[in-house]
Amino acid sequence: MATFRFSFGFGLLALLLSLIFALYVPLSANGQSLPPAPPPTSDGTSIDQGIAYVLMMLALALTYLIHSSSIF
Template sequence: MEVTRASFVMVAMFSLIFSVFFPAAMAQSAPPAPAPTSDGTAIDQGIAYVLMLVALVLTYIIH
C-alpha cells in the first residue's frame, strides 16, 4: 500500500512540475490554415477556354 501511495505522490509531483515549467507542451494549438490562393482568375480562364472550344466546334459544324 505504501508503494502505491508513494508512486501516486511522485506522479502528482512530476505532473505539477512538468505543467509549471513546460506549459506549452501540455496544450499546443494547431497553426492557422493558409489563406486561399485562388482569386477567381483561374475560374475565369477555364470558362474562357470552354467558350472558345464551343465556338470552334460550332464554327467547324457550320462550315
C-alpha cells in the same frame, strides 16, 4: 541486508507527479501562436479565363461541325 519496500504513499506521490507533468508539459509547449493564413493566390480571374477558353473551344467545334455538314 536491506530491502527496498514499495509503499502506497510513494506510489501515490509518483502517480500525482506524473499526472501534474503530463498536464503541464503540453500546456507549456504552446507558447507560440500560429501565424495568420496567407491570402488566396487566385482572385477568380484564372477560373474566368478557363471558362472563356472552354466556351471558345465549344464555339470553334460548333462552327466546324456546322460548316462541314453543309455541302455547296
